[in-house]
Amino acid sequence: MSRTADVIIIGSGVIGCATAYYLAKKGTSVIVLDKDENIGNGGSARNGGGVRQSGRDPRELPLAMYAVNNLWPTLSEELGVNVEYHKEGNLRLGKTEHHLEILQGLTDRATACGLDVRMIDGAEVRAINPYLSDEVIGASWCATDGHANPLMTTLGYYRAARRLGVQFYTGEEVTELQTIKGKARRVITKKNVFEGEKIIVAAGYESRWILESVGIDIPMSKDLIEALVTEAEAPMFPQMLGTADADFYGHQTDHGSFVFGGASGFETVNKDNGHNMTSSITAPCICRGIMKYIPKLANAKIVRTWAGYEDVSADGVPVLGEIKEIPGLITACAFTGHGFGISPIVGTLLAEVAREEKTTLDLSAFRYDRFKAII
Amino acid sequence: MENIYDRTIDLGEYKPEPDDDRIICRCEEVTKGEIRRAVHDGMYTITEIRRYLRSGMGLCQGQTCAKLVKGIVARELGVSPAVLTPATSRAPMRPLEMKIFAKEGEEDE
Numbered sequence: 420m421s422r423t424a425d426v427i428i429i430g431s432g433v434i435g436c437a438t439a440y441y442l443a444k445k446g447t448s449v450i451v452l453d454k455d456e457n458i459g460n461g462g463s464a465r466n467g468g469g470v471r472q473s474g475r476d477p478r479e480l481p482l483a484m485y486a487v488n489n490l491w492p493t494l495s496e497e498l499g500v501n502v503e504y505h506k507e508g509n510l511r512l513g514k515t516e517h518h519l520e521i522l523q524g525l526t527d528r529a530t531a532c533g534l535d536v537r538m539i540d541g542a543e544v545r546a547i548n549p550y551l552s553d554e555v556i557g558a559s560w561c562a563t564d565g566h567a568n569p570l571m572t573t574l575g576y577y578r579a580a581r582r583l584g585v586q587f588y589t590g591e592e593v594t595e596l597q598t599i600k601g602k603a604r605r606v607i608t609k610k611n612v613f614e615g616e617k618i619i620v621a622a623g624y625e626s627r628w629i630l631e632s633v634g635i636d637i638p639m640s641k642d643l644i645e646a647l648v649t650e651a652e653a654p655m656f657p658q659m660l661g662t663a664d665a666d667f668y669g670h671q672t673d674h675g676s677f678v679f680g681g682a683s684g685f686e687t688v689n690k691d692n693g694h695n696m697t698s699s700i701t702a703p704c705i706c707r708g709i710m711k712y713i714p715k716l717a718n719a720k721i722v723r724t725w726a727g728y729e730d731v732s733a734d735g736v737p738v739l740g741e742i743k744e745i746p747g748l749i750t751a752c753a754f755t756g757h758g759f760g761i762s763p764i765v766g767t768l769l770a771e772v773a774r775e776e777k778t779t780l781d782l783s784a785f786r787y788d789r790f791k792a793i794i
Numbered sequence: 795m796e797n798i799y800d801r802t803i804d805l806g807e808y809k810p811e812p813d814d815d816r817i818i819c820r821c822e823e824v825t826k827g828e829i830r831r832a833v834h835d836g837m838y839t840i841t842e843i844r845r846y847l848r849s850g851m852g853l854c855q856g857q858t859c860a861k862l863v864k865g866i867v868a869r870e871l872g873v874s875p876a877v878l879t880p881a882t883s884r885a886p887m888r889p890l891e892m893k894i895f896a897k898e899g900e901e902d903e
Binding site for chain 1: 799802836885890897
């Protein structure tokens, strides 16, 4: 077991694994630590698999567009596993005039950033996806959005990074970071001490407590989201679906099963027992939502439900990049449930930051010290 | 090997076995050879194997194959099966139609 490397990454989610992969590809030595015994057992294994550009904050949109244009199309080939990427569009559905106003606002903001997304009426929605009910009166349509398999993407990055010599240690719960001569250097876990020239904290919500040990506080909260999967069905439609009302989102996987995520409204008062616990009321609520939009799925059998936490940023976009006060310290957290779709570009950018190279895209909108009080 | 935490330990070369094509997970049709290869790809836990291969993710949710998969993974890693944490059991216990499940907690009932 080695305890020193050029870069120590805390968190083996899709962000940590992707960063490790891009670093190792450039010859940097990397150790990845995770407190869980499983690789990528947080949000990376629990999300709905959306690879969307539409609906994103204008600050985040350039990352999503770069990933869709340059990284996702060849990712399966690059990693040597099928990440099941489909670039076949995203429909964000509306059932009321109020929904259409929300969608119009999102669409206007995205087109201003150069994204090809537009509003379509109910008839056009059903021409694209004939399974949607007459309750749907319109949608925003982005033909270049899509979805992928988050489990295979995370484990694919892990496998590829491991083959390049990245050292992964699970069951290593970080208790604190330590600086030496003002520079981030040591990572203390319950079992070991690791040292690196650079430390990247990509541990979801837990990043907050890890960064707190060196006096940095990222304003974020955590939100529980639940998801479910059906048995395999014959292929129905390839688009990613979402709704203006946020009743549910999801898609049909290559396997044939449908993965849908959603909420009941009681997430903030979930009886958290230390696990990602599902509530008995949420999955039925998601089912009721789905059936209003896709009546044909009423007979589909639910085989499994699960829950996961989102690390929600105070202003809705992640915190990415160097922490200037502590040279050598880098973070990527507070993804607010939008991290999976941008993970390939975030991994690329973090690898560039850690290697002190010029970054492919500007990261200044994601600085950790951007948060200001309202008055 | 005593635990599954250190993913750098060399498991040696993957050696094919005569019964590698035997189906272990009947629901998702995952073979013994695929499970053994996944371990060599770095999937050291039952949870990772499930996510990588879909074994135990089908209609029976691993109620048939869980012990078999665990035995194969443990042998490949050279650990006791007791070291491997079983996969999390998830609701519902049996596959349930959306229209039935949806009635749970409905207001007018």
